[in-house]
Amino acid sequence: MAFISRGFKGKRRDPAASSRLPPGQYLVDGFPVLSAGPTPRADLAQWTFSIEGEVDEPRRWTWEEFRRLPSEKVTVDIHCVTKWSKLDTSWTGVSLDTLLEGVETAADYAMVFSDGGYTTNLPLEDLTGGKAWIAFEYDGRPLDPEHGGPARLLVPHLYFWKSAKWVRGIALQLQDEPGFWESNGYHLYGDPWREQRYWGD
Amino acid sequence: MKLDGNAVAGLLREIFAVEMTLAASTCGGCGAVHPVGRVDVYLNAPGVVLRCPSCEQVLMRIVHGKGRYWLDLAGIRRLEFPDS
Ligand SMILES: [Zn+2]
Numbered sequence: 001m002a003f004i005s006r007g008f009k010g011k012r013r014d015p016a017a018s019s020r021l022p023p024g025q026y027l028v029d030g031f032p033v034l035s036a037g038p039t040p041r042a043d044l045a046q047w048t049f050s051i052e053g054e055v056d057e058p059r060r061w062t063w064e065e066f067r068r069l070p071s072e073k074v075t076v077d078i079h080c081v082t083k084w085s086k087l088d089t090s091w092t093g094v095s096l097d098t099l100l101e102g103v104e105t106a107a108d109y110a111m112v113f114s115d116g117g118y119t120t121n122l123p124l125e126d127l128t129g130g131k132a133w134i135a136f137e138y139d140g141r142p143l144d145p146e147h148g149g150p151a152r153l154l155v156p157h158l159y160f161w162k163s164a165k166w167v168r169g170i171a172l173q174l175q176d177e178p179g180f181w182e183s184n185g186y187h188l189y190g191d192p193w194r195e196q197r198y199w200g201d
Numbered sequence: 202m203k204l205d206g207n208a209v210a211g212l213l214r215e216i217f218a219v220e221m222t223l224a225a226s227t228c229g230g231c232g233a234v235h236p237v238g239r240v241d242v243y244l245n246a247p248g249v250v251l252r253c254p255s256c257e258q259v260l261m262r263i264v265h266g267k268g269r270y271w272l273d274l275a276g277i278r279r280l281e282f283p284d285s
Binding site for chain 1: 241243245246247248250252257259262264266267269271272273
């Protein structure tokens with residue numbers, strides 16, 4: 001009797017890496033550029049980041065003020081709903097905990113908005129507790145406009161469409177409302193580990 | 202007399218079977234008229250996005266997944282095309 005081990009013919013799998021891969025995803029080495037519109041070229045002298053909506057008083061930082069805030073280096077895995085995942089991506093950004101510190105709100109939800117009109121919604125609690133950043137560096141270099149520079153939201157525990165490029169602010173809301181993709185078929189929450197890609201998932 | 206959508210099944214089948222790239226689309230934002238085949242298209246995204254070449258407003262968003270299409274036409278005010 002011949003024993004044939006198909007395992008040796010298959011692709012070599014790093015078990016540690018595959019346990020970090022949500023269902024239905026595959027690994028990439030590069031960093032695909034996804035974009036639903038033209039790449040905005042921000043003028044840093046005009047750039048601001050705002051927290052508005054259901055807040056005691058709106059907050060706003062200029063680029064200089066934003067860059068003086070304490071920042072963190074984080075290394076995270078990211079998962080795009082188009083099925084690629086990229087492990088150990090390194091970013092520098094300001095934690096949303098820092099930006100939301102002292103903000104009084106009754107809101108449970110947030111609508112993130114960007115240059116170019118892109119929006120995405122998420123529960124406020126997904127932005128706090130060390131889970132989300134406004135990132136301005138990737139791999140130690142200023143974030144390319146193609147990847148969302150000067151600054152993008154980084155919320156790696158949700159599908160990457162939630163990590164809005166060219167981010168300019170967050171509107172806090174009492175109710176959840178669908179953003180750009182969430183209003184046309186994509187899941188309101190988007191947890192890659194529960195494979196929440198589309199409506200009804 | 203009010204009927205339901207089934208009464209226009211044939212009409213809609215005729216309309217949505219046409220070659221859409223030749224249709225003239227009127228942008229809901231700026232009113233510019235462009236053939237659908239000439240508007241700006243972004244394919245590398247979670248869905249397909251068609252934008253007005255004059256003002257960049259989103260004309261159409263198409264998401265395809267789970268054996269379904271989601272088609273958002275909110276940015277297009279009008280489509281004009283010849284009958285067949
Ligand atoms: Zn237009």
